[in-house]
Amino acid sequence: MRSEIYSQQHIPVLGDKLAAYPAFVVNLIAFCLYETAFYFAYRYGMTFSHATASPFWFPDSVLLCALLLVRPRWWWVIVLAPLPIRLTVEVPPDIPLWFLLTTFVIDSAKGMVVATLLRRFIKNPIRFDSVRELTLFYLIAVLLIPVMSAFLGAQARSLLGFDYWSDWERWFLGDALAQLVITPVIFYWILGVQWRLPTQSSSRLIEAGCLILGLVVAGHLAFFEASSSAALTESRFYAPIPFLIWAALRFGMRGASGAIFVTAVIAIGAAFHGIGPFRGQSPTDTAIALQHFLLLRAAPLFFVAVLIEQKRRMEGSLRESEKRFRHMADTAPVMIWMSGVDKRCEFVNKAWIEFTGLSLQQQHGRSWVEGIYPEDRRHCHDICNSSFEARRPFEIEYRLRRHDGVYRWMLEQGVPRYEGDGEFIGFVGSAIDITDRKRAEEANQNIAHVSRLAVVGELTAMVAHEINQPLGAILSNAEAAEILLESENPPLEEIREILSDIRKNDLRADEAIRKIRTLLRKHELQLQPLDLNEMVEDVLRLVAGDAIRRRIRLHPNLSPRLPWAFGDRIYLQQVLLNLIINAMDAMTDTPEEARRIIVRTCMVGDDLEVTVDDRGHGINTDKLSSIFHSFYTTKSDGMGLGLSIASSIIEMHDGRIWADNNQEGGATFHFSVPAAKERPQDTSTDTNLNVQYRSKRRTDIREITTV
Secondary structure, X not given: OHHHOEOOOOOHHHHHHHOOOOHHHHHHHHHHHHHHHHXXXXXXXXXXXXXXXXXXXXXXXXXXXXXXXXXXXXXXXXXXXXXXXXXXXXXXXXXXXXXXXXXXXXXXXXXXXXXXXHHHHOOOOOOOOOHHXXXXXXXXXXXXXXXXXXXXXXXXXXXOOOOHHHXXXXXXXXXXXXXXXXXXXXHHHHHOOOOOOOOOOHHHHHHHHHHHHHHHHHHHHHHXXXXXXXXXOOHHHHOOHHHHHHHXXXXXXXXXXXXXXXXXXXXXXXXXXXXXXXXOOOHHHHHHHHHHHHHHHHHHHHHHHHHHHXXXXXXXXXXXXXXXXXXXXXXXXXXXXXXXXXXXXXXXXXXXXXXXXXXXXXXXXXXXXOOEOHHHHHHHHHHHHHHHHHOOOEEEEEEEEOOOOOEEXXXXXXXXXXXOOOOEEEEEEEEEEOHHHHHHHOOOHHHHHHHHHHHHHHHHHHHHHHHHHHHHHHHHHHHHHHHHHOOOOOOHHHHHHHHHHHHHHHHHHHHHHHXXXXXXXXXXXXXXXEOHHHHHHHHHHHHHHHHHHOOOXXXXXXXOOOOOEEEOHHHHHHHHHHHHHHHHHHOOOOOHHHOEEEEEEEEEOOEEEEEEEOOOOOOOHHHOOOOOXXXXXXXXXXOOOHHHHHHHHHHHOOOEEEEEEOOOOOEEEEEEEEEOOOXXXXXXXXXXXXXXXXXXXXXXXXHHHOO
16 A cells, blocks of 8 residues: 555645555655655765765755655665665775765664654654744754764774864764755755645745845855955855845745755855855865855754744634634624723624624724613623723623614623733623513512522521631631741741641632532433432531521431432432421521421431421411422412422422421421432442541531531
8 A cells, every 4th residue: 555655644735646646656756766866965975075075965865854754664665775876876986885884874873863753753844833843853853863973974984094073073064964954955845845836926926036036146246256355254145144034034944945055056066166265275174164154044044934934824823713703703693892901892793783783993982881771881881890900700781772772681791801821902702682581580570589589598698607617717827827927936837737727728618619509500400329418418518507597406317328319419409408498487486495407317118218307387287288389388478489399309309208297396398219229430438438427527517507
């Protein structure tokens, strides 16, 4: 199969063209191209004398590119294929066979190490999509591996009588410059070439032509013009730099690599003819001067090119993201807006424009409160401004004038926007028309108002008790720590313990809030195994504050080692909470010393049963069969829905709920649910530890709920 040898993933355009041919044809063409390229690269490199190494060791670039395109299992073919070329190409007569074989081994090992590391650390090793990837290429292919291979190469040349460190420098610079100058050219002008007619605009092509012409003229001026000074530090040798920067800024890595290559060709031509800055220099000095000149210009230029390409990709991604956002915003069934740090409108979607009849341009410079109902303006202005200054989300209801002059009720929500670095850049929000919902809520306004007051009244004591205790402990610990810190030698260990207690109480307050929110949120019935005693304990902790306020004692009597129940924790908590609140309401006229509620759990047959026993006024015998019906209540301010809802919940659990009067006064409510067939998989199997934990929780509850 083609994928066995030839990998198309890094050159998709060329891969698409070759996909129509049989696999062996593709592999044969690729192999022949590789052999041909290596032949000319090696022949050029060996045209220099043995005493003067090539300023570019071109075979390294050809070998590396081939290794990056071929799957590692076939690397042995790529490595061995150039050996006949190395042994048959005419070389200077003073180069022995053992030296040719040694350099073959060094170059092969060097190429495989570089290819392995580039494949490992760069997603697409024949393109540089970020400064990080270019830096990795420099470190691996241009610096580290050439440095190490230069030690081996210089050692081999020293056996022929050459100076070790001079040869080390030439060997390193030849390898490094080839990877720095030649390899990117192969990446971007051969492997990454688009095999179709260019789609650039005429102005783009004209600009490229002017750039090439200017670069050639500047290069000729720098390297071929006669001058009394031939040093590379002369000002005229900076003439190509503006064109190099132009190529990087306007054409990215492709332009930068091409421009460096053109400059290198011109400089090499001058070096071969011994003119310009290379007049009168030895071949060795010429090669070193050329290497330093190109090395110092190519490396920073490629960084500029990659930065430019990365910036363009980010800008393109942002434009595409903004385009998608605007499309989604315009098709969304809500009104969407965005504001900047100056609180001015930056964007509104199509729904907002259609509602208000004002375009985005008309929204600019216009106060956003102008269309709000006069009585709602002050409230909206205060909420939005305070939320803006505090950088916090907000939600408001107000009336907004439609394009036809009619005011409609809106529910608006806004959240702060931040840049990736955390900088605040404004708000984004949405608004929906809730006029119909508001009208529907008015057929139930009184009932909803009474219900809301009742729930808030009941939960206020619960929340206050659950939060005040840890907050009080935090305050006491903080005051104690403050006193200790004022001492001459503060006891750090005690202060650490105080800080640990503060943290524990903070987590306790957070857990209390989480449980209350969980209890109140909208929830779909989910039947699963649960610890019934633990569920009862959580509810008792919630109502403990209300019980203290009402001077009522709570007595949990929970049967140990109960099997797990099968039910929905949130819904069962709702049932138990309703029964306990009703029990506390029933003891309003009961003497304080007699006010008590006993909550029991036990196993009855195959079911688990929970009972709530109070010392209230009891239930009329003739009404016992009606208390679970809708709208039946004995409270003057009750709606008669609590017990009806509780009955429906227990029925959904395949359970049973009932009530009876106590002989000594008061009433007892019961409900039962089925036992679970098995325990949850993640439940602790350490029975002793579980029992100890439950025992401690029950002790905590007694300490909290006993008046």
